[in-house]
Amino acid sequence: MIAELSSMTDDQRMLADTVATFVERELKPHEEEVERLGEVPADLVNQIKQRSRDMGLYAVNMPEEHGGGGLGYSDRVYVEREFGRTSRGLSTIVNRPAVILMDCAGDQIDTYLKPVTTGERFECFALTEPGSGSDARGMKTTARRDGDDYVLNGTKHFITNAILADFIIVFAVTGQDETPRGPRPRITSFLVDKALPGITVTPMDVMSNRGMKSCFISFDEVRVPARNILGEEGAGFKRAKKWLFSGRICLAACNVGLATRALSEAAQWANERVQFGQPIARFQGTSFKFADGAMEAHLAWLAIVEAAKKMDEGTLTEAEASAANLFASEMLGRATDNALQVLGGMGMSKDAPFERYFRDARVERIWEGTSEIHRHIISKYVLDGATGSR
Ligand SMILES: Cc1cc2nc3c(=O)[nH]c(=O)nc-3n(C[C@H](O)[C@H](O)[C@H](O)COP(=O)(O)OP(=O)(O)OC[C@H]3O[C@@H](n4cnc5c(N)ncnc54)[C@H](O)[C@@H]3O)c2cc1C
Structure with missing residues (x-):
């Protein structure tokens, strides 16, 4: 910074x-x-x-x-x-914990909200499926009403920390809504105990963040009581978006932390590593990387602090959340790439942490909305503004 x-x-x-x-x-x-x-x-x-x-x-x-x-x-x-x-x-x-858990009501408060707060229980958030990622509304997991229960069938993937979790916040289709833009799947969120029969969790192997497992979760005729709906039936997608909004700001803040660590550790190396008779930090090709990295981390942080303030005030727009996340995640990509470059061959070595920073940074441009989806959201805001429709 x-x-x-x-x-x-x-x-x-x-x-x-x-x-x-x-x-x-x-x-x-x-x-x-x-x-x-x-x-x-x-x-x-x-x-x-x-x-x-x-x-x-x-x-x-x-x-x-x-x-x-x-x-x-x-x-x-x-x-x-x-x-x-x-x-x-x-x-x-x-x-x-996932902020949508604050929507817990009645018995859900003692069974889910309080235990995640004390650390007795741990949750994971299951929205993405093999057939629906950016287009989350296209999900195929269904929840069929059967008496006092719903019966879940489907598969989720890339679910972070599902191994650690005791329960899963699951999004599933419970019907269809007629809207002015045509029929839309009605999506409902459920609190689902992982120990229920019919649930299988399988770890996946991904590039970033070793130690934080992404998982497949399959649901095969999983019977969940109707009282485990989080919020109202059909309001799940609105709730998912609330979580994504919050995640976009918080992950962006993490990005600033990792970028500044990678840059400051690389700066120490640049001051000590001597080539051509002087520290490599003296070469502009090296030192300007730190100027750009520090400037971008600072600008990302300004956008994040402003977005956080607006989140608290309830005035943050989707475009602003996307802008903060997009800029911070791409800034981190450049910072970790530059930090690795400053170390030369040692940047590639597993004996130094820079290849890990580089790998860990990569997911940030994908998981809380891809860079393309963020650009889509921001450009829509600008283009609608130009036609006067916003
Ligand atoms: C490590 C990891 C952990 C994750 N953790 C979770 C989790 O805990 N819970 C959860 O629910 N999900 C999780 N996800 C899933 C994550 O939210 C999705 O990966 C992300 O939303 C992108 O979806 P996708 O991977 O299916 O890519 P796709 O949607 O298939 O996109 C593929 C490519 O097409 C582009 N694309 C798609 N649509 C458009 C468009 N309209 N315009 C322009 N380009 C487009 C994308 O930008 C991308 O480059 C995780 C993902 C990863 C990698």
């Missing part, structure tokens, strides 16, 4: 320092082990949960009345930026 923003409050500074200390002491020392094993050992999961709870960092985004930290987005982005500086396999264990 070039500098902290003038809008940063003393409380935000303290919060960021607390998370930074936790990341240094409790998470970073385990990065190489997680990378080597491809998973986080169970005793380490428990240790991270316990220590983050002790420091008041667990479920910082959940309501205080249920034991959470009650943070709004303006504060939370500082937390995310600091967690972004380490492996996601480790940092996601300090759960910031």
